[in-house]
Amino acid sequence: MQVGQTLQAMRRATPLVQCITNYVAMNIAANVLLAAGASPAMVSDAEEAGEFAGFADALTVNIGTLSPPFVAGMRAAIAGAEGAGTPWVLDPVACQATVLRRRVAADLLALKPTIIRANASEILSLAGEASRGQGVDGRDSTASAEGAARRLAQRTGGVVAMTGAVDFVTDGARAVRIAGGSVWMPLNTALGCSLTGLCGAFAAVAAPFEASVAALALFAVAGSRAHGAAEGPGSFAPLFLDALHHVRPEDLDREARIEGLEEVPA
Amino acid sequence: MQVGQTLQAMRRATPLVQCITNYVAMNIAANVLLAAGASPAMVSDAEEAGEFAGFADALTVNIGTLSPPFVAGMRAAIAGAEGAGTPWVLDPVACQATVLRRRVAADLLALKPTIIRANASEILSLAGEASRGQGVDGRDSTASAEGAARRLAQRTGGVVAMTGAVDFVTDGARAVRIAGGSVWMPLNTALGCSLTGLCGAFAAVAAPFEASVAALALFAVAGSRAHGAAEGPGSFAPLFLDALHHVRPEDLDREARIEGLEEVPA
Amino acid sequence: MQVGQTLQAMRRATPLVQCITNYVAMNIAANVLLAAGASPAMVSDAEEAGEFAGFADALTVNIGTLSPPFVAGMRAAIAGAEGAGTPWVLDPVACQATVLRRRVAADLLALKPTIIRANASEILSLAGEASRGQGVDGRDSTASAEGAARRLAQRTGGVVAMTGAVDFVTDGARAVRIAGGSVWMPLNTALGCSLTGLCGAFAAVAAPFEASVAALALFAVAGSRAHGAAEGPGSFAPLFLDALHHVRPEDLDREARIEGLEEVPA
Numbered sequence: 001m002q003v004g005q006t007l008q009a010m011r012r013a014t015p016l017v018q019c020i021t022n023y024v025a026m027n028i029a030a031n032v033l034l035a036a037g038a039s040p041a042m043v044s045d046a047e048e049a050g051e052f053a054g055f056a057d058a059l060t061v062n063i064g065t066l067s068p069p070f071v072a073g074m075r076a077a078i079a080g081a082e083g084a085g086t087p088w089v090l091d092p093v094a095c096q097a098t099v100l101r102r103r104v105a106a107d108l109l110a111l112k113p114t115i116i117r118a119n120a121s122e123i124l125s126l127a128g129e130a131s132r133g134q135g136v137d138g139r140d141s142t143a144s145a146e147g148a149a150r151r152l153a154q155r156t157g158g159v160v161a162m163t164g165a166v167d168f169v170t171d172g173a174r175a176v177r178i179a180g181g182s183v184w185m186p187l188n189t190a191l192g193c194s195l196t197g198l199c200g201a202f203a204a205v206a207a208p209f210e211a212s213v214a215a216l217a218l219f220a221v222a223g224s225r226a227h228g229a230a231e232g233p234g235s236f237a238p239l240f241l242d243a244l245h246h247v248r249p250e251d252l253d254r255e256a257r258i259e260g261l262e263e264v265p266a
Numbered sequence: 267m268q269v270g271q272t273l274q275a276m277r278r279a280t281p282l283v284q285c286i287t288n289y290v291a292m293n294i295a296a297n298v299l300l301a302a303g304a305s306p307a308m309v310s311d312a313e314e315a316g317e318f319a320g321f322a323d324a325l326t327v328n329i330g331t332l333s334p335p336f337v338a339g340m341r342a343a344i345a346g347a348e349g350a351g352t353p354w355v356l357d358p359v360a361c362q363a364t365v366l367r368r369r370v371a372a373d374l375l376a377l378k379p380t381i382i383r384a385n386a387s388e389i390l391s392l393a394g395e396a397s398r399g400q401g402v403d404g405r406d407s408t409a410s411a412e413g414a415a416r417r418l419a420q421r422t423g424g425v426v427a428m429t430g431a432v433d434f435v436t437d438g439a440r441a442v443r444i445a446g447g448s449v450w451m452p453l454n455t456a457l458g459c460s461l462t463g464l465c466g467a468f469a470a471v472a473a474p475f476e477a478s479v480a481a482l483a484l485f486a487v488a489g490s491r492a493h494g495a496a497e498g499p500g501s502f503a504p505l506f507l508d509a510l511h512h513v514r515p516e517d518l519d520r521e522a523r524i525e526g527l528e529e530v531p532a
Numbered sequence: 533m534q535v536g537q538t539l540q541a542m543r544r545a546t547p548l549v550q551c552i553t554n555y556v557a558m559n560i561a562a563n564v565l566l567a568a569g570a571s572p573a574m575v576s577d578a579e580e581a582g583e584f585a586g587f588a589d590a591l592t593v594n595i596g597t598l599s600p601p602f603v604a605g606m607r608a609a610i611a612g613a614e615g616a617g618t619p620w621v622l623d624p625v626a627c628q629a630t631v632l633r634r635r636v637a638a639d640l641l642a643l644k645p646t647i648i649r650a651n652a653s654e655i656l657s658l659a660g661e662a663s664r665g666q667g668v669d670g671r672d673s674t675a676s677a678e679g680a681a682r683r684l685a686q687r688t689g690g691v692v693a694m695t696g697a698v699d700f701v702t703d704g705a706r707a708v709r710i711a712g713g714s715v716w717m718p719l720n721t722a723l724g725c726s727l728t729g730l731c732g733a734f735a736a737v738a739a740p741f742e743a744s745v746a747a748l749a750l751f752a753v754a755g756s757r758a759h760g761a762a763e764g765p766g767s768f769a770p771l772f773l774d775a776l777h778h779v780r781p782e783d784l785d786r787e788a789r790i791e792g793l794e795e796v797p798a
Contacts, residue, residue, distance in 0.1 A: 047600075187297075
């Protein structure tokens with residue numbers, strides 16, 4: 001897959017990505033988008049979220065720190081994105097954990113996100129299958145949830161970008177696995193949320209499947225690069241942002257470890 | 267005291283710590299807990315905070331950026347924790363500063379936190395004694411507030427973990443002082459709030475006094491380690507997270523500078 | 533201009549700066565103020581914001597993540613600051629972007645901020661002139677907005693501190709340009725918001741024009757120093773905080789690149 005070309009297109013466009021994300025993620029997600037080459041805007045209040053989504057290049061919606069005002073803002077923004085034909089990405093953080101999360105995640109899923117970026121526990125929960133997750137850290141492996149991810153993609157008509165030690169992206173028929181990254185990544189809070197933002201940035205310039213693969217591949221390559229020089233989870237973070245900035249399209253094509261899987265007949 | 271053993275127990279359990287903390291602290295507190303070996307979850311909305319506290323391993327409540335929705339979430343979460351017999355930690359940030367803070371801190375104190383983690387100015391205010399603090403930085407020394415800390419512990423039946431250049435932990439009878447850390451720590455915002463989260467992580471696996479001592483000792487040792495390689499408050503932060511991750515139980519036992527004080531007769 | 537002397541005065545005072553700022557900026561803004569030598573407090577709820585502003589040394593108001601509770605807190609805090617004769621700084625983030633932002637920015641402008649710290653797109657919008665900005669990143673150059681900045685200062689009676697590749701500070705008659713900084717600064721989210729906080733810290737000890745120039749000069753010098761050792765936007769951040777801490781008054785006088793412009797007759 002031409003992930004390098006997609007990265008080049010994203011950087012040329014510097015897409016304006018409206019991120020409705022949680023309080024933990026806001027700063028690092030903005031820095032991830034800036035480092036990678038996009039233009040983030042954290043705009044979530046119901047009074048302006050829909051208007052903003054009308055001219056943003058992509059929207060991302062993350063339920064990490066849920067509250068009624070956030071949900072109202074998400075709905076307004078999604079309506080604005082739908083109206084403008086703008087892609088939007090759902091990140092159903094810990095949707096298996098509480099009644100509120102299960103309900104809000106289901107409601108948002110019904111609005112048919114362009115891309116769902118989640119870990120295996122969240123995918124299993126969204127697909128209505130048994131999960132071992134409880135907190136925000138999924139405890140299921142992506143390998144155990146590949147079937148659920150395919151079924152979820154088929155049901156919603158969107159792309160599922162499931163992340164973990166090995167990532168899995170599917171549109172229900174096509175699927176790839178992406179390897180790479182670093183053990184320090186799950187010890188850096190909100191990197192998954194930040195990757196959701198990056199999926200939005202790529203979705204502004206490419207089809208949902210190709211966008212998801214490029215975003216996850218860039219994350220994995222930058223994570224692998226930063227890993228070598230890091231001495232722990234703290235020193236990893238600045239090196240990772242540096243790497244996101246410095247990975248060139250040709251580096252991404254060369255270093256990405258993407259395994260194409262056999263297509264599933266519809 | 268066997269702080270190394272307590273650290274080992276905490277890491278084995280990877281306790282799920284529900285942190286209701288302020289917007290400034292959310293990211294760094296989550297990273298501190300992840301680096302140390304716990305699993306943080308920032309869940310504060312009243313609709314889900316009580317449910318979540320029912321299955322979390324510990325709860326921490328921090329009033330740094332107060333607002334009515336936060337207070338409602340704190341009350342719901344504390345009720346959930348009480349119902350489940352889950353330990354909870356109070357962090358009364360700048361409780362001496364405004365009418366609202368004094369009132370909310372007093373209300374939460376009446377709910378009998380398992381541990382109170384605070385600076386000297388906050389302890390003096392909670393104990394009803396004169397403080398020189400005003401902003402969020404305490405201006406009182408822990409030495410001047412040891413008596414107030416003991417009285418506060420006796421009155422509430424909880425443990426008081428007071429932090430400063432030298433820390434002081436007491437359950438009203440027993441007390442220790444803990445030295446270490448770095449001058450860069452008070453120049454890194456929300457490290458105290460993050461330590462509150464860490465007290466929660468240890469309280470999930472140990473009695474409140476032992477948990478507090480282990481948490482503060484780990485912070486002090488990691489701070490001392492990071493200090494050597496840091497060139498200022500900025501470069502200190504990633505090194506500190508690395509150190510939190512790399513301090514082993516046997517390192518903690520060897521490097522912790524804990525001074526046991528004579529027990530006060532009840 | 534004696535920027536070194538102003539820096540020395542600020543550090544001696546350790547001013548308590550109440551920052552009502554957005555969720556993206558809260559952590560980094562607090563760390564910037566701490567590194568530079570001030571004492572930040574993020575207090576924004578309407579119930580306590582006015583009381584706090586009554587004893588804070590400066591107030592800063594940033595509309596980055598707008599919502600009704602924030603606006604209520606801003607109004608209460610500004611009233612408290614006005615009542616106490618305390619300087620306050622307005623940061624009209626992306627005020628050109630939505631109906632809500634234009635309205636709130638205009639309302640706050642009418643309250644006559646002591647200093648307006650903004651990028652060129654925001655200044656053009658506040659001044660009622662055409663802007664090319666849309667997201668939070670201004671797309672206009674400061675050179676194109678110097679006239680608008682002067683007119684805005686004259687209209688409001690405050691100082692305008694406009695930042696970009698080259699900064700421009702004016703009180704309507706006097707004006708200076710300040711060079712320096714690093715290309716990594718716009719790739720670090722919320723550094724502009726953090727600079728707004730720093731303008732507040734200096735305004736606590738100096739007249740608005742001199743305070744703004746000193747704050748922007750310190751940022752530019754620290755940015756230039758950090759640039760040399762940084763390898764990208766991620767590694768820049770900790771080095772920048774270190775530099776903010778280590779720049780001495782005499783360094784600031786020597787390294788600041790301030791160009792005084794001819795005074796405009798009133």
